Amino acid sequence: MQKDGYVVCRDGISEGIYERLPDRYKDCPVRDTKGALILPGLVDLHIHAPQYTFRGLGMDLELLEWLNEHTFPEEAKYADIEYAKEAYGRFVEKLKYSATTRACIFGTIHVPATEYLMDLLEQSGLCTMVGKVNMDRNAPDPLTEQSADKSAYDTVEWVKDCLKRYRKTKPILTPRFIPTCTDALMENLKKIQMRYGLPVQSHLSENVSEVGWVQELCPGSEFYGDAYDRFGLFGADTRTVMAHCVYSGVQERRRMKENGVFAAHCPESNMNLSSGIAPVRAFLDEGIPTGLGSDVAGGSTEDLFAAMAHAIQASKLRWRLVDDTLKPLTAAESFYLATKGGGEFFGRVGSLEEGYEFDAVVIDDSAVSDREKAEISERLERLIYLSSESKITGKFAAGEEIFWR
Amino acid sequence: MQKDGYVVCRDGISEGIYERLPDRYKDCPVRDTKGALILPGLVDLHIHAPQYTFRGLGMDLELLEWLNEHTFPEEAKYADIEYAKEAYGRFVEKLKYSATTRACIFGTIHVPATEYLMDLLEQSGLCTMVGKVNMDRNAPDPLTEQSADKSAYDTVEWVKDCLKRYRKTKPILTPRFIPTCTDALMENLKKIQMRYGLPVQSHLSENVSEVGWVQELCPGSEFYGDAYDRFGLFGADTRTVMAHCVYSGVQERRRMKENGVFAAHCPESNMNLSSGIAPVRAFLDEGIPTGLGSDVAGGSTEDLFAAMAHAIQASKLRWRLVDDTLKPLTAAESFYLATKGGGEFFGRVGSLEEGYEFDAVVIDDSAVSDREKAEISERLERLIYLSSESKITGKFAAGEEIFWR
Numbered sequence: 018m019q020k021d022g023y024v025v026c027r028d029g030i031s032e033g034i035y036e037r038l039p040d041r042y043k044d045c046p047v048r049d050t051k052g053a054l055i056l057p058g059l060v061d062l063h064i065h066a067p068q069y070t071f072r073g074l075g076m077d078l079e080l081l082e083w084l085n086e087h088t089f090p091e092e093a094k095y096a097d098i099e100y101a102k103e104a105y106g107r108f109v110e111k112l113k114y115s116a117t118t119r120a121c122i123f124g125t126i127h128v129p130a131t132e133y134l135m136d137l138l139e140q141s142g143l144c145t146m147v148g149k150v151n152m153d154r155n156a157p158d159p160l161t162e163q164s165a166d167k168s169a170y171d172t173v174e175w176v177k178d179c180l181k182r183y184r185k186t187k188p189i190l191t192p193r194f195i196p197t198c199t200d201a202l203m204e205n206l207k208k209i210q211m212r213y214g215l216p217v218q219s220h221l222s223e224n225v226s227e228v229g230w231v232q233e234l235c236p237g238s239e240f241y242g243d244a245y246d247r248f249g250l251f252g253a254d255t256r257t258v259m260a261h262c263v264y265s266g267v268q269e270r271r272r273m274k275e276n277g278v279f280a281a282h283c284p285e286s287n288m289n290l291s292s293g294i295a296p297v298r299a300f301l302d303e304g305i306p307t308g309l310g311s312d313v314a315g316g317s318t319e320d321l322f323a324a325m326a327h328a329i330q331a332s333k334l335r336w337r338l339v340d341d342t343l344k345p346l347t348a349a350e351s352f353y354l355a356t357k358g359g360g361e362f363f364g365r366v367g368s369l370e371e372g373y374e375f376d377a378v379v380i381d382d383s384a385v386s387d388r389e390k391a392e393i394s395e396r397l398e399r400l401i402y403l404s405s406e407s408k409i410t411g412k413f414a415a416g417e418e419i420f421w422r
Numbered sequence: 423m424q425k426d427g428y429v430v431c432r433d434g435i436s437e438g439i440y441e442r443l444p445d446r447y448k449d450c451p452v453r454d455t456k457g458a459l460i461l462p463g464l465v466d467l468h469i470h471a472p473q474y475t476f477r478g479l480g481m482d483l484e485l486l487e488w489l490n491e492h493t494f495p496e497e498a499k500y501a502d503i504e505y506a507k508e509a510y511g512r513f514v515e516k517l518k519y520s521a522t523t524r525a526c527i528f529g530t531i532h533v534p535a536t537e538y539l540m541d542l543l544e545q546s547g548l549c550t551m552v553g554k555v556n557m558d559r560n561a562p563d564p565l566t567e568q569s570a571d572k573s574a575y576d577t578v579e580w581v582k583d584c585l586k587r588y589r590k591t592k593p594i595l596t597p598r599f600i601p602t603c604t605d606a607l608m609e610n611l612k613k614i615q616m617r618y619g620l621p622v623q624s625h626l627s628e629n630v631s632e633v634g635w636v637q638e639l640c641p642g643s644e645f646y647g648d649a650y651d652r653f654g655l656f657g658a659d660t661r662t663v664m665a666h667c668v669y670s671g672v673q674e675r676r677r678m679k680e681n682g683v684f685a686a687h688c689p690e691s692n693m694n695l696s697s698g699i700a701p702v703r704a705f706l707d708e709g710i711p712t713g714l715g716s717d718v719a720g721g722s723t724e725d726l727f728a729a730m731a732h733a734i735q736a737s738k739l740r741w742r743l744v745d746d747t748l749k750p751l752t753a754a755e756s757f758y759l760a761t762k763g764g765g766e767f768f769g770r771v772g773s774l775e776e777g778y779e780f781d782a783v784v785i786d787d788s789a790v791s792d793r794e795k796a797e798i799s800e801r802l803e804r805l806i807y808l809s810s811e812s813k814i815t816g817k818f819a820a821g822e823e824i825f826w827r
Binding site: 400 | 698
């Protein structure tokens with residue numbers, strides 16, 4: 018943390034933080050943030066774009082009921098490209114002006130809508146991984162793909178399109194979760210994964226009933242994550258991020274560690290859907306790569322400062338109510354999760370240190386903290402709890418300006 | 423819930439809600455809220471005015487350490503009236519433009535600062551109960567009153583002043599909590615309570631270490647609440663509100679019910695200070711009068727919509743992790759707590775129904791909900807989670823306009 022210093026960006030990469038601007042940069046253009054905080058851009062490892070329309074609604078249900086009553090009917094609407102255009106327009110506009118620079122995003126099963134979403138994201142300047150969702154069982158008809166082969170065919174066409182069209186918007190394979198994907202589909206997805214070297218995102222061990230259901234569906238698997246791993250869709254040679262991991266036990270965590278599977282911790286969603294609290298301290302102690310997810314619309318907001326606050330609060334309750342050997346998260350640790358922790362999924366991302374891709378967010382926190390008197394660490398802690406009272410005045414991703422005002 | 427209707431106020435009292443304006447009111451002035459929501463003003467049963475300066479700071483500590491490291495040093499500053507003027511100025515300004523119309527507020531031990539706070543609150547139009555805090559042991563010197571008698575003397579002078587000066591701003595006796603109040607002080611306070619018929623506010627069963635400490639300090643008391651009750655400062659003929667009640671067991675809850683002691687549930691604070699989760703469902707089932715408290719600065723915000731969201735979230739985690747016989751709170755129940763539940767402490771308050779004092783808040787939620795399509799219950803649920811994206815455009819307390827814009 019440097020007070021009143023300079024952070025230097027060249028060719029999209031940070032060249033470090035300086036108290037005074039070194040002579041060698043004297044001809045570079047300089048932007049004055051006028052006392053605002055300059056932070057690394059925040060990384061959202063798990064968010065559902067089509068669910069943005071119903072944030073904060075229907076929260077009195079648990080996961081599986083909530084999927085059937087709210088999520089699936091809403092996602093079915095994205096077969097209509099006109100509906101998708103309006104809804105995704107609003108989503109990308111909000112994400113653009115948030116503190117997030119990187120995100121792993123779920124779309125729906127629909128290729129045209131997902132590509133429209135990706136068009137908008139590409140124009141926004143954000144660096145994202147976006148998934149056309151795969152699901153060929155256990156969902157309402159309009160959201161169930163016709164067959165594993167058709168789902169795979171659509172996925173390949175979509176991936177080929179993406180690789181041609183986008184620079185900052187990457188395709189990521191997205192089997193929704195084990196209950197909605199047949200073995201045949203998983204086998205197909207692994208082939209596609211290998212052919213294009215794609216990363217993978219999905220859900221893992223979120224909710225008690227869901228975990229039980231997966232056990233029924235895959236009696237041969239040792240644990241939930243093993244049901245992905247049997248198909249080669251759980252880390253190792255496949256960059257993988259799994260959302261939630263609330264009920265990831267010792268065995269599953271060991272496999273995550275061995276395979277380098279990222280955990281996307283989504284604390285607000287885990288509260289709202291009565292799922293529970295993930296053992297994030299164990300993830301950190303055991304060396305499982307971990308970041309934060311807003312999980313809109315299980316979570317109500319894309320604001321990752323709120324996710325940091327929820328992560329701290331949830332960890333304190335877990336410590337008090339469940340297991341006092343796992344110490345609560347500190348403010349600094351939750352900030353780490355939302356930056357470097359999740360950033361690693363994107364490469365050298367999530368820090369302003371030399372050599373990292375230059376993702377930065379400029380935040381005017383003058384309504385929250387007295388800049389003259391407060392330490393930077395104090396300003397950061399207050400921002401975590403009071404982000405809605407601050408103003409984001411600029412943002413860069415991979416060195417490119419997203420906005421400045 | 424009435425869509426596009428009228429709520430009528432005469433002489434500070436609601437005369438009910440109507441789909442069409444009855445003829446008998448045809449000469450009354452009408453305000454058009456232009457599609458905005460009109461809700462009962464929210465009731466904050468527990469907030470510390472002098473702690474507003476350090477919201478969102480020092481949250482990595484538990485209660486007793488947090489009091490010593492952050493709270494007590496800050497509260498000591500209110501001996502300086504100039505400091506108090508600036509800090510309370512900001513606090514009252516924020517409270518005035520929040521959705522809160524009623525609040526039970528802690529000041530500090532300092533009479534001049536507390537009266538200055540009350541002057542500002544009176545001017546604001548809010549209806550509040552404010553306490554000069556009493557504490558004569560177990561605190562740092564500058565916050566320990568010289569003796570029980572001096573504390574009582576100051577309290578009487580302050581009460582006499584208040585009764586002369588204020589119309590909407592009432593004094594409430596405020597022994598901080600058992601650990602900081604000697605028996606002699608408690609006896610004095612009971613006498614003052616009886617002489618002036620004052621209500622009482624304090625803290626109860628918040629944190630494991632605190633509960634243990636009270637047991638040590640009062641070996642003769644049956645439970646924490648009994649330590650207040652022995653002095654007649656726990657309901658019955660004395661209107662009493664107790665903050666937290668996280669560890670209120672069966673016995674304590676029975677006494678609260680018998681004595682009509684109000685519980686001020688402060689879920690965010692209970693998360694931030696690692697206290698735990700109060701059994702609110704048990705309070706409701708057992709008929710203990712219950713409302714919500716923001717508990718700034720254990721809580722980070724005065725926004726009671728956030729408190730509603732935290733109450734729901736905490737109740738879900740408690741159901742999942744601690745006791746699945748106590749069902750989680752619904753959105754409607756948390757709204758009840760923040761309105762009628764806490765409002766009862768002030769009389770007929772917390773509803774727009776006929777006969778209630780007219781406390782109303784007007785909220786433009788157009789950035790959150792589509793007013794044409796959404797049900798009012800849906801708009802309310804979204805407001806709970808997304809209040810920071812809405813705008814409060816008007817407020818009335820006891821029939822008087824606080825602001826309109």
